[in-house]
Amino acid sequence: MSKKNAFYAQSGGVTAVINASAAGVIEAAREHGDVIGKVYAGRDGIVGALxxxxxxxxxxxxxxxxxLRHTPSGAFGSARYKLKGLEESRAQYERLIEVFKAHDIGYFFYNGGGDSADTCLKISQLSEKMGYPIQAIHIPKTMDNDLPHTDCSPGFGSVAKYTAVSIREAGFDLASMCKTSTKVFxxxxxGxxxxxxxxAGGLAAEAEGQDPHILLFPEIAFDEDKFLARVEDCVKRYGYCTIVASEGVRNADGEFLSDAGNTDAFGHKQLxxxxxxxxxxxxxxxxHKYHYAIADYLMRAARHIASQTDVDQAYAVGRAAVEYAAAGKSGIMVSIVRESDEPYQWSIGEAPLEEVANVEKMMPREFISEDGFHITDAARRYLKPLIAGESYPPYADGLPQYARLKKVAVKKKLKDTFEI
Structure with missing residues (x-):
């Protein structure tokens, strides 16, 4: 096998542990110097390649x-930039191959979600047709945990931990003030x-009446009267009510309750x-008097409360991508395989990109309580190991210390430019 350089890119919404995957890729590639040359990262994701x-x-x-293992966000920059089908945007894919060829890149490691898996698959297919084969490996990443053929998605465990911890702490706050103040949080x-x-927020409630009292899922159609009745019942029984609501809750007609009327680069509704x-x-x-919080970027950037399981898995899938590539594999996603629940044991596997691209893994109905407002024991068995363990970053002067890279640019070799 001739020695080739590698290209690594981060895609879509970043997570608290995506850089752990980057560390896994780069460190493993340095150990495989006999077949892998330099690792080039895309500045701002796939846009950097274009x-x-x-x-x-x-x-x-x-x-x-x-x-990078303890640094949040995307160290090299990420992008919400969707490459369409080969027929619609063939020029973009050909441009990628052109850039890879100019820099002697033979390995493509794409760290992202379902859309990234689709791009990875198309590059693998087109490169073969163009006579410049690229070994394309998809590295799973999404805090939404909706990638198929993997037990979980790196990035989710830490967000899950943040959610469960946050609602537990907020519940203690609310309980202490509800007699004369806020009744609903x-x-x-x-999601x-x-x-x-x-x-994941439901993990905080380990006994009847503990927070959160209500969970709202996109998979369960929102019933206004039923919801309000449950809120009122909680206030009467416990003195207050705590709720964890997914941003993607829909009504019976399938419409988002919080549709802002816009779409992003991937065609997703802006909520x-x-x-x-x-x-x-x-x-x-x-x-009732209320307070609310929108976790948003805070939850996916919260490296200070990351799950040790999540960090370990994120690093492992990055290393495995390089090991698979060095073994000659392509057109696959690295996966996490659950061996057992208690004790939680997992291993690394692989899944064909044809079965991963553009497929979303929803919450199974058996994970949601019969009334639709909480989780079941089956969900707890699945979720608990994913938030296990603490992986604190180093601190100095009271603040976490994160990596700040030099990000030295590679000299361009192509004369023409490409507009995105």
Whole structure:
């Protein structure tokens, strides 16, 4: 096998542990110097490849790369930039191959969700047709936990931990003040189509009456009267009510309750805020004083409370991608295989990209209580191991210390430019 360089890119919404995957890729590639040359990272994700804006990771010290394991967000920059089908945007794919060829890149590691898996698959297929084979490996990442053929998605476990911890702490706060003050607290969490993150909040309730009292999932149609009746019942029984609501809650007609009327680069609906929508409903119909919080970027950037399981898995899938590539594999996604629940044991596997691309894994109905407002024991068995363990970053002067890379640019070789 001839020695080729590798290209690594981060895609879509970043997570608290995506950089751990980057560290896994770069460190493993350095160990495979016999078949892999330099690792170039795309500045701002796939956009960096299209515009030939590459970062030479060989300029980063071993210490800086190791520090990525405890650094949140996307160290090299990410992008919400969707490449369409080959017939619609063939020029974009051909441009990628052109850039890869110019920089002697034979390995493509794409770290992202379902759309990224689709791009990875298409590059693998087109490169073969163009006579410049690229070994394309997809590295799973999404806090939404909606990738198929993997037990979980790196990035989810830490968001799940953040959600469960946050609603437990907020519940203690509310309980101490509810007699004369706020009666309802709503925590809005990410999750457009799948309710995994909202479900994770349910782990905080280990006994009857503990927080959260209500969970709202995209998989369960929102019934206004039923919801308000449950809120009122909780206030009467416990003195207050805590709610974890997914941003993607829909009504019986399948419409988002918080549709802001816009779409993003992937064609996804822009959601305008589930928490204030629910709060206004509660205040208008029930008259209760409320507070709400929209976790948003805070939950996916919260490296200070990351799950050790999540960090370990994120790093492992990055290393495995390189091991698979060095073994000659392509057109696959690295997967996490659950061996057992208690004790939680897992291993690394693989899944064909044809079965991963553009497929969303929803919450199974057996994970949601019969009334639709909480999680079942089956969900708890699945979720608990994913938030296990603490992996604190190093602190100095009271603040976490994160990696700040040099991000040295690779000299461009192509004369033409590409507009995105």
């Amino acid at each position: 515009t030939e804006d590459l970062i030479d990771t060989s300029e980063e010290s071993a210490g800086a790369i190791a520090a 709503i925590l809005e969490v990410m 457009r189509h799948a309710g995994w993150t909202a479900a 305008g805020g589930m928490a204030p929508t629910l709060a206004e409903l509660i205040q208008t119909r029930l008259g």
